[in-house]
Amino acid sequence: MAEILEVKDIAQQEYLINMGPQHPSTHGVMRLVVSLNGEIVKNVQPHCGYIHRGIEKMCEKLTYPQIIHLTDRMDYLSAHMNNASVCLTVEKALGIEIPERVKYIRTIMDELQRIASHQLWWCAFGMDLGGLTCFFYGLRDREPILDIFEESTGSRLIQSYYTPGGLMNDIHPDFQKKVKEFIKYFRKILPEYDQLLTGNVIFQERTKGIGILSKEEAINRGLTGPSGRGSGFACDVRKRAPYHLYDKVDFKECLYEEGDTFARYKVRIDEMWESMKIIEQLIDNIPEGDYTAKMKAVIKLPEGEFFQRVETARGELICFIVSDGNKNPLRVKFRSPNLINLASLNVMSKDFKIADLVAISGSLDLVIPCMDR
Amino acid sequence: MKYDEFRDNESLELLKKNGTNIFMTTVDGIFNWGRANSIWPLTFATSCCGIEMMATGASRHDFSRFGLEVYRASPRQADVIVVAGTIVNKMAPVLKRLYDQMSDPKYVMAMGACAISGGPFFYNSYHVVKGVEHVIPVDIYIPGCPPRPEALLYGFIQLQRLIKSESLHEKRESMKNYV
Numbered sequence A: 001m002a003e004i005l006e007v008k009d010i011a012q013q014e015y016l017i018n019m020g021p022q023h024p025s026t027h028g029v030m031r032l033v034v035s036l037n038g039e040i041v042k043n044v045q046p047h048c049g050y051i052h053r054g055i056e057k058m059c060e061k062l063t064y065p066q067i068i069h070l071t072d073r074m075d076y077l078s079a080h081m082n083n084a085s086v087c088l089t090v091e092k093a094l095g096i097e098i099p100e101r102v103k104y105i106r107t108i109m110d111e112l113q114r115i116a117s118h119q120l121w122w123c124a125f126g127m128d129l130g131g132l133t134c135f136f137y138g139l140r141d142r143e144p145i146l147d148i149f150e151e152s153t154g155s156r157l158i159q160s161y162y163t164p165g166g167l168m169n170d171i172h173p174d175f176q177k178k179v180k181e182f183i184k185y186f187r188k189i190l191p192e193y194d195q196l197l198t199g200n201v202i203f204q205e206r207t208k209g210i211g212i213l214s215k216e217e218a219i220n221r222g223l224t225g226p227s228g229r230g231s232g233f234a235c236d237v238r239k240r241a242p243y244h245l246y247d248k249v250d251f252k253e254c255l256y257e258e259g260d261t262f263a264r265y266k267v268r269i270d271e272m273w274e275s276m277k278i279i280e281q282l283i284d285n286i287p288e289g290d291y292t293a294k295m296k297a298v299i300k301l302p303e304g305e306f307f308q309r310v311e312t313a314r315g316e317l318i319c320f321i322v323s324d325g326n327k328n329p330l331r332v333k334f335r336s337p338n339l340i341n342l343a344s345l346n347v348m349s350k351d352f353k354i355a356d357l358v359a360i361s362g363s364l365d366l367v368i369p370c371m372d373r
Numbered sequence B: 001m002k003y004d005e006f007r008d009n010e011s012l013e014l015l016k017k018n019g020t021n022i023f024m025t026t027v028d029g030i031f032n033w034g035r036a037n038s039i040w041p042l043t044f045a046t047s048c049c050g051i052e053m054m055a056t057g058a059s060r061h062d063f064s065r066f067g068l069e070v071y072r073a074s075p076r077q078a079d080v081i082v083v084a085g086t087i088v089n090k091m092a093p094v095l096k097r098l099y100d101q102m103s104d105p106k107y108v109m110a111m112g113a114c115a116i117s118g119g120p121f122f123y124n125s126y127h128v129v130k131g132v133e134h135v136i137p138v139d140i141y142i143p144g145c146p147p148r149p150e151a152l153l154y155g156f157i158q159l160q161r162l163i164k165s166e167s168l169h170e171k172r173e174s175m176k177n178y179v
Helices: A007-012 A055-059 A064-072 A076-094 A100-128 A132-153 A175-198 A201-207 A215-220 A225-229 A261-283 A337-342 A345-349 A354-363 A368-372 B009-017 B022-036 B049-057 B092-101 B112-117 B149-164
Strands: A015-019 A031-037 A040-047 A304-311 A316-323 A331-335 B080-084 B107-111 B140-142
Touching (some): A055 A064, A100 A261, A100 B049, A201 A354, A261 A354, A337 A368, B049 B080, B049 B149, B107 B112
Parallel strands (some): B107 B140
Antiparallel strands (some): A015 A031, A031 A040
8 A cells, every 4th residue: 555645754755856968058968956945955966087087087187288278278268278287387396487478468368268157158158047138249249359369379268278388370460450459349348248147037037136145165175266265265376376477467356255146256257357457457558578488398397296276267276296207197186176066066156046057057167168177 | 972072072063963763853952952051060069179169150251141040958859969079988988879869860070180080199098089080970071270260150051062962862971880
């Protein structure tokens, strides 16, 4: 005889729902097993590995300039910063001084990439919450940046532009002109983003007070990048441990104390303004000179352990290389901001509705191939 | 019509004249015209190529011009699956399941080096499927890492040509060996 359940027993039963791996709002192939009590999220269990390609293991067979090309394919929306993490580690280990010109170009490229990444995040986030117009606005304004990349680096999305010691090739003669044109254009356009989405009542109701993470919890869970700064955790590597030219330029670290989805949204919008400010300070002063330092044909790192932190558009990326003196690394480890930011999803979405889970995971801006590597 | 002849892109109009049956070709023509101009792709992206696929659907490249119109989130509503990105061993059964869930007639496009052959992860990687054709039958290959949006558009146009020269009573060559 079937067991007779009382109404209160049924209410206490957990209901498991599978979100992904093919789900349009996970932005990739991530699988979330969500336990629900009615409509309320009780637990989120992420399952990784649907795009695990073994990049770290592959790096052990490759030389240092070859590793660069795999790093773009981790976090393809901040490809330049990923390249920089390996390049800076190798340069640090070898103790070489790179030309000023390279530093200027790298900083500008990084910031352009950050704007492009935040634009894409903005359009995808708007789309997740039902605002399809955002998708077209965001990608329209992203195209000029990709054009600038394409002229100088030869590729739109995955550039592999940095090499240990400098750059793959010099910038295009029109680079400065195009960047200035873009900044002028985007300064006019960015307030439109606010008019379209930030001030929208439906959008605010779906984001304000949703997915709150306290500062203590953010620090405990290592939530970095714009998501961490939305909780008030001052974790910008560009300020804390400056690389490139970030110690010479003037910019603000965007911090919000609320820790909800709207705060994380605001951090990214503010960061786009700050990135434009950084580019404007540098674009007119690019010094003449070589675009690469003199490097040996075969790069061999001295024996030891080396690491470098960089700030990608999603958070703190650490490249950790263990070398035994050969031309291949003994072990390469990437501390991906996405995987570690994902750890907070469970805490953030607890006791919120399942419909808010899309907004919360969208506000973390996860790139799944970087998570799984 | 023979599958081999589809490879010659320029002789499609000529091929269309060489049909077998006047009635069937007329019906085919009407069907194919309708199907070729309303291919709806599935929102399926695993990695970098997905971003270029988004760019293809967005403002500058706008694939609605070619009748591709919208991405569908459910495989049951989609006509074509664009495999945009690397497929790894853990993902392969999911991809096959997605493909099986799509209703006939369905098409597959392998976008980018990873979907074609494993691409940059061909050597030394222990977890990457070396080409999506090992899992599902592929109709169109688009090379590049990642391919430009223009390349994807070109691939879609090739798919439309393929559909236009199809016949209702004949199974596609790529589908014949698929179980």
